[in-house]
Amino acid sequence: MTTPASFAANNAPLPLLDTEVLRTFVTIAESGSFTRAARQVFRTPSALSMQIKRLEDTLGQTLFVRESRQVRLTPEGEVLLGYGRRLLKLNEEAVTQFLAPSLEGRVGFGTSDDVGTRILPNVLAQFARTHPAVQVDVVVGSSVNMLSRLDDGELDLVLVTAGNVGQPARGERVHSEPLVWVGRDGGLAAQRSPLPVALAHHGCAWRGMALDALDRAGIDYRIAYTCEHCAGQEAAMLADLAVAPFPQSLIKAPLRKLDRDTLPPLGDYQLELVKRGGGSQASEALLGYVFEAFRDMYG
Template sequence: MTQAALSNAATPLLDTDVLRTFVAIAECGSFTRAARQVFRTPSALSMQIKRLEETLGQALFVREARQVRLTPEGEVLLGYGRRLLSLNEEAVTQFLAPKVAGRLGFGTTDDVGSRILPGVLAQFARSHPAVQVDVVVGSSREMLARLDAGELDLVLVTAGNPGQEARGEIVHSEPLVWVGREGGVAAQRSPLPVALAHQGCAWRGMALEALNRAGISFRIAYTCEHCAGQEAAMLADLAVSPFPQSLVRPPLRRIDPDQLPALGEYQLTLVKRTGLNQAGETLVGHVMAAFRHY
């Protein structure tokens, strides 16, 4: 027998069914809850994990009175397990799933694209490789108009824009905060220089209402349809701007909440056209899952 054959014979293979059990227990934090999820008894799950621990020569869970938690070795395996299960699903789908073709039009505002699109599009491409996705970036008003005109199939827009009716499903909510450059002086200037989107943007309305309510003197120093323009003004320390908390990255920083008035929460809404096909519903699912883990 060759050295390669000996090496292969000595390396155990991880069973997909056992990995699915392991991931379920890790995510549920309980053998009992995981057992209901995978339709087995807790004792059957316990035996599977015992064999898996013996195979790997490592304890994977710390068993406590009311829950179980991963050991450091279990945390490492969880990452591998999720990737292996995903790859297994991808391989099976490639051969068994119907070959869906066509195109989908997906509209989004520019603040969303950098956050979830790479992962969402990668997942969708694995399950629907023959479907062309046309991504359009623009204002919420423009995206909704193009959806209603039949040019787009689903759109992610900011909720609460002036004159915009409530539509779709809210998929994300987070604080809108005042942001400026780290070590900058724009926030100390009077009147306060602010960089805002054009009229009709919820961020603009929330910022102006907060400043007026607090009686703070300000001037609109810069306007731009896209948040990249506001970011440029902040990076140059020429203005401060309302920005989603999750988008704040060095050298930008959140301004002390005691220095400027609170802005409140901003929300993203997913709106889809009537009669969206199966491929479109799959893309919707990926988008919603991305925000649940964001």
């Protein structure tokens, strides 16, 4: 293991810390998990693990204590976290100082409350670093409302669920994944009759897919919970009040995917990115970041 003394003895310069590796280290430290950090930086947990191993070898110190469900910093890691944050901030200030922003203006971005909101923080953070002079205003709401505001000129880009009742295809498909039945692990809602279900508002594609599947299968059900956002469905499932149709990628403990033998398959659902005609260069640039985020995260 290398030490400062060994560099001094060999009259060798001290190594430089890579800013990307430092960014990975800070992200892991702040999220408490290699898996969560990997989602945030759009890389695999194994790739992050290799980066941290090289960083530990460079510094000659162990930076993380790895536990079953999380990681925590060692005392040396806590010291490096302070330095890492300052170095990343200084690097950002230097780049901003010498690279004049090529884009300016405002972009109105609308998204529905599902997978889109999970990628949005990192998309906006990366976009702000590259285009600091562009102001991005974000609105979260139903797909129908987002499209209406786009048509009224209030928004420039919207990320919406495809297939809503009365909503023709208007944009470019950016994501598709299975919609599955979900409930609380160990809960009783899935065993009740009639089956209690938590659904979104009328006209939502998820609602239509779920009700059609239940009707075709001849399953007796009751709508026990209705809400505008998927966070409301999640709350109903966590309370074991109902089961719900939910994107597979959003399932996290204590929720689980329910047995397909007892509930009918739902099929896939899609997200579309729709842009307003005559959009600015800034909105076109943000559109590219959204496409790249979905490609990196979901392949």
